[in-house]
Every structure is written in structure tokens, then in C-alpha cells.
Amino acid sequence: MVKSLLFLSLLPAVLAAPFEPRQLDGPKGIDVSNFQGSDINWSSVAANGISFVFIKATEGTTFLDPDFSVNYEGATNAGLIRGGYHFAHPDSSSGADQANYFLAHGGGWSADGITLPGMLDIEYNPDGAECYGLSASGMVSWIEDFSNTYESHTGRYPIIYTTTDWWTTCTGNSAAFADNNPLFIARYASTIGTIPAGWPFATFWQYADSGPNPGDQDVFNGDATGLSKIAKGS
Numbered sequence: 603m604v605k606s607l608l609f610l611s612l613l614p615a616v617l618a619a620p621f622e623p624r625q626l627d628g629p630k631g632i633d634v635s636n637f638q639g640s641d642i643n644w645s646s647v648a649a650n651g652i653s654f655v656f657i658k659a660t661e662g663t664t665f666l667d668p669d670f671s672v673n674y675e676g677a678t679n680a681g682l683i684r685g686g687y688h689f690a691h692p693d694s695s696s697g698a699d700q701a702n703y704f705l706a707h708g709g710g711w712s713a714d715g716i717t718l719p720g721m722l723d724i725e726y727n728p729d730g731a732e733c734y735g736l737s738a739s740g741m742v743s744w745i746e747d748f749s750n751t752y753e754s755h756t757g758r759y760p761i762i763y764t765t766t767d768w769w770t771t772c773t774g775n776s777a778a779f780a781d782n783n784p785l786f787i788a789r790y791a792s793t794i795g796t797i798p799a800g801w802p803f804a805t806f807w808q809y810a811d812s813g814p815n816p817g818d819q820d821v822f823n824g825d826a827t828g829l830s831k832i833a834k835g836s
Contacts, residue, residue, distance in 0.1 A: 629653035629829050633687065633808065634817035640669040642816050644680035650815055652682065654822065654829060656721050659686035659708035662694045670708050678716065683833050685711070685718030687763065690748070692724070693734035697747030701760075704752070711756040715834045721761040721786060722748055725768050738774035745773070749783060758835055759783045761805070769798040776800075784832070788818075805832070 630651050634642065635658035647655075655677045658667040670686065677684040688704040701709075709720040724745065727734050733741060745762070752760045762779060763786040769775060777800025784805035789795050794807050805823055813819040822829050 628824055629822045629826055630815075631655055631806070631820035631822060632815050632817040633820060634658070634673060636667050636669045638669075638673075638816045640672045642673060642676060644673075644676035644682070647677075647815050648680040648682060652815055653826065654683040654685075654718065654820075655817075656685055656687045656718065656820075657708075658723075659688060659720075660700075660704045661689040662691035663699055663703045664694075665689075666707055674708065683716050683718060683829060685720060685761075687721035687723050690722060690724040690744075691734070692736055692741060692744045693727075693730070697744045697749070698751040701748045701751035701755075705755055709752075711758050711835075713835045715830060718833055719756070719758040719761055719784070719835075720752060721763050722752075723763045725764055725788070732768070733772035736772070738772065738776070741773050742776045742778055745779065749779065753782075761786050763788065763806075763808070764798070765789065766796055766798055773798075786820075 631654035632647070632652055633656040657670055657673045657677065659670045660666060674684060674686070686704070686709040688700065688709055690700060704720060711717050711719050722745070726732060736744060749759055752758070759782040761784045765788050775798055777798075780800030785797065785801045785803075786806040786808065787794060787797055787804040788808040790810055794804060794809075797804050803823060806820055807823065808818050808820050810819040
């Protein structure tokens with residue numbers, strides 16, 4: 603597809619090689635939700651060297667993060683590149699329904715240079731079966747439904763946040779998304795480890811669940827110019 607080829611043509615200029623052990627010299631970021639509350643001092647976060655943030659917006663089709671708007675506004679006013687994320691519940695409704703819910707409640711994207719594509723947080727089920735009762739092929743279809751719906755409204759494919767263990771178990775280690783969807787891998791260790799099939803590298807790495815700034819601690823695999831290009835969609 604044209605968008606896929608365009609995105610791939612940008613990758614060498616935008617992103618660095620795969621993460622080396624504890625390579626944390628790229629732009630730093632965090633991700634937050636209502637667990638961190640609405641009283642985050644975003645000016646201090648920016649002063650501490652944070653360049654970007656993902657903020658929880660929605661979950662399934664029934665939950666709106668009560669602190670999304672105030673945190674999104676605070677991050678914007680502090681000059682951070684920011685985007686929303688959606689926690690998936692593939693057992694409760696279709697991928698399209700959840701993408702539309704996310705888009706309607708803060709998950710959109712615009713080429714303003716400060717908005718990251720929405721992130722699909724798809725990982726361990728907090729309330730039941732690890733794979734939400736879906737087969738590997740069923741899970742791949744659900745993610746495709748979400749991803750394609752999001753792209754049809756924004757012109758951008760969502761970032762996929764996951765762990766290698768969950769992805770291998772619940773999608774059969776599908777390589778179907780590597781051409782379009784940037785990968786955000788979660789692994790709290792000194793190295794990023796093996797990443798899912800198809801992706802030659804991760805675009806973002808969540809390397810710790812706590813640190814000097816609120817929320818989870820993240821890093822972008824590239825430089826500030828590359829991060830800006832991800833936001834601009836150029």
C-alpha cells in the first residue's frame with residue numbers, strides 16, 4: 603500500500619538501529635493514566651528532560667480515563683509531544699468499535715507536529731484469560747480491525763504497545779503489522795531483548811515502571827528530529 607511504502611521509506615532517516623543494551627540516549631518519555639492522577643507537574647517533567655508522553659484516554663468501549671483531558675492539556679502547555687492510548691479489551695467488542703471509541707475521546711491525530719499517532723495497548727488481560735478467549739488468528743483479525751479503522755480516519759496506523767511474550771502467545775508471533783504499525787515494546791530489563799516477528803526494531807521501549815518522572819519510563823529509538831517526524835507524519 604502507498605502509505606506503507608511511504609512510512610518504510612522514512613525509517614532510515616527517522617529511526618536508529620535496534621536498541622543496544624541499556625541504550626537510553628534517545629529522547630526520553632513517560633506514559634501515564636489515572637493511576638498517576640491529575641496533579642502532575644508537567645513543567646517539572648519537561649525540565650527533567652522528558653520530550654514525549656502517552657496518556658491513557660480509553661479502555662474497551664465503556665471507560666474514559668477521568669484525568670486524560672487535564673493531563674493532555676498540561677503536557678501540551680509544557681511543550682511536550684503527546685498522544686493518547688487505548689487499552690484493548692478484545693473480548694468485549696470489535697476492533698472497529700474500540701478504535702472509533704478511542705477516536706471519539708481523545709485518540710485522534712493531526713499533523714501539527716506535537717501529536718503522536720494513537721497507541722493501541724494490547725497485552726495481558728487484567729481480568730481473565732490471557733488471550734481474551736481468542737485464537738491467534740482471531741486476535742490478529744481483531745488488531746487488524748482496530749488498526750485499519752484508525753488509519754481510515756486519521757491516515758496513520760496506530761502504534762502497537764505489547765510485550766514479546768504476550769504477542770508470541772496470543773497472535774502466534776504474527777508479522778502482519780510490521781510494515782505499518784510502529785512497535786512499542788515493554789520490557790523491564792537491562793536490554794530490550796527479542797522483539798516480535800517482522801519488526802526489525804522497536805520504535806519505543808518502555809524500560810521501567812517507575813523512575814525519576816511519573817508513570818512508566820520510556821525512550822524513543824532515534825533522535826529529536828526523528829521524534830518530530832513521527833509526530834508530523836512527514
